[in-house]
Amino acid sequence: MRLQIERDAHAENLQEIRDFIETACRRAGVERSAAFDLKLAVDEACSNILEHGYAGQKPGPIRISFDAASERVVVTIADQGRAFDPKNVAAPDLDSDWEHRQIGGLGWHLIRRSVDSVSYESGTELGNRLTLMKMTPLAKASSGAE
Amino acid sequence: MEITTEQRGTVTVLSIVGSVDGMTASAMVVSFRAQVSSGNVHLVGDFTGVDYTSSAGLRALLETVKETRQRGGDLRLAAVQPDVLRVLELSGFTHILKLFPDLESAVASFPA
Numbered sequence: 604m605r606l607q608i609e610r611d612a613h614a615e616n617l618q619e620i621r622d623f624i625e626t627a628c629r630r631a632g633v634e635r636s637a638a639f640d641l642k643l644a645v646d647e648a649c650s651n652i653l654e655h656g657y658a659g660q661k662p663g664p665i666r667i668s669f670d671a672a673s674e675r676v677v678v679t680i681a682d683q684g685r686a687f688d689p690k691n692v693a694a695p696d697l698d699s700d701w702e703h704r705q706i707g708g709l710g711w712h713l714i715r716r717s718v719d720s721v722s723y724e725s726g727t728e729l730g731n732r733l734t735l736m737k738m739t740p741l742a743k744a745s746s747g748a749e
Numbered sequence: 750m751e752i753t754t755e756q757r758g759t760v761t762v763l764s765i766v767g768s769v770d771g772m773t774a775s776a777m778v779v780s781f782r783a784q785v786s787s788g789n790v791h792l793v794g795d796f797t798g799v800d801y802t803s804s805a806g807l808r809a810l811l812e813t814v815k816e817t818r819q820r821g822g823d824l825r826l827a828a829v830q831p832d833v834l835r836v837l838e839l840s841g842f843t844h845i846l847k848l849f850p851d852l853e854s855a856v857a858s859f860p861a
Contacts, residue, residue, distance in 0.1 A: 614772035621768075621801070639832050646803045650771040697841030701818060706811050709804040709840050716839045 604631055606669045612653040612662040612682065620667065621646055624678070631671035632742030640717035641676060644735050647710040648680050656684025656731065666729065674740055680733045686725035689714070689733070752780045760856045761789040766798030769806030777806065781813040781824070790822025793855045797828040802836050814846065823847065827855035 608623045610616040621642045628638035649665055657663055666681040692711040696704060715721055718737045725731045750767030761784050769777060784792055792813065799806075813824045825847040829837065837843050849855035 614770075617770045617772050617803075618768060621770075636835075639835070642801075643803065643836065646770060650803060650805065653771070695840075698844075701811070701814050701845040704811060704845060706815075707804075707808050709807055713804055713836065713839055 604671055606630070607667065609664050609666040612649070612657045612665050612684070614650075614653060616665075617646055617649060620649055620665070623667065624669065627669040627671070628676070631669075631676065633671065633676060633739055634742070637676075637737060637739035641678060641735070641737055644714045644717040644737075645678055645680065647714050648733055648735070651687065651710055652680070652682045652684055655687055656682050658685070660684070671741055674738060676737045676739060678735045680735070681727070681729035681731065683730035686731050688723050688725070689721060690723070750776055752776060754780065754784070756789075757856050758861055760791045760793055760859050762793045762795055762852065762856065764795040764798065768801040769799060769809070770801070770803045771805045774803075774805035774809045778809045778812065781809065782816070785813070785816045785820070790817040790820045791859045792817055792822065792824040793852065793859075794824060794826045795828060795852050795855075796826050796830065796833060797852070799833050800830060802833050804836075804840070807836070807840055807842060810842065810846065823859075825849060825855050825858060827852040 606627045610620060624642045624645050625638060628641060652665055653662060663683045668679050670677045689711050695708045695712045718735045720736045722734045750773040753764045755762045763780055765777060817824050827849045828851055829848055849858060
């Protein structure tokens with residue numbers, strides 16, 4: 604099955620985007636903890652787009668598509684903001700004590716830990732495109748006719 | 750997201766209900782900062798009603814932990830739900846935050 608949503612890059616749309624992922628996961632038969640991971644990864648990716656991608660300009664669209672088939676969920680997130688390749692993001696410090704721990708910089712870490720693969724392309728016909736893939740069993744009863 | 754504040758002896762309890770994300774985390778930061786600037790540094794975040802946090806919530810928590818500990822206090826969390834606990838674990842926050850199973854034990858962990 605394939606579902607899509609498009610919203611402007613405003614923080615007040617994050618809840619609706621998470622609800623979209625949750626509903627899509629339920630319809631696809633994605634088990635609960637995998638659905639939470641996908642929701643977190645998509646929220647973090649969209650938060651990055653609205654904080655960095657569209658920084659200093661009018662918030663543009665974020666287009667999300669959700670595909671589930673063969674024990675695999677693929678979510679693509681497209682935007683037309685500034686290109687931002689996650690490969691260039693440094694790994695965060697997770698071990699320092701509270702005095703030395705940096706505030707922030709955890710978004711991409713959470714994305715990488717929540718899904719099985721992350722790929723990024725800029726300059727596509729849709730603009731920038733982040734693809735998140737997670738392997739997860741899909742309940743047969745929910746596969747439906749789509 | 751809703752935040753209610755209650756004083757219990759020397760401890761200020763902030764009960765948070767809802768999801769903490771890039772939209773709502775700022776309200777949590779404002780509430781925590783207001784307590785710290787009033788001199789209340791024995792803080793408990795009652796997370797019974799928090800069903801979700803993104804890294805925006807983690808920033809708010811770490812900032813408040815630093816602010817309170819630098820003043821001899823702390824921010825401690827009570828009743829963190831499994832999904833939120835997972836985000837804390839993935840981020841290495843369970844090593845720096847003091848977590849308690851319920852509100853009573855979190856409040857009692859501070860000197861009276």
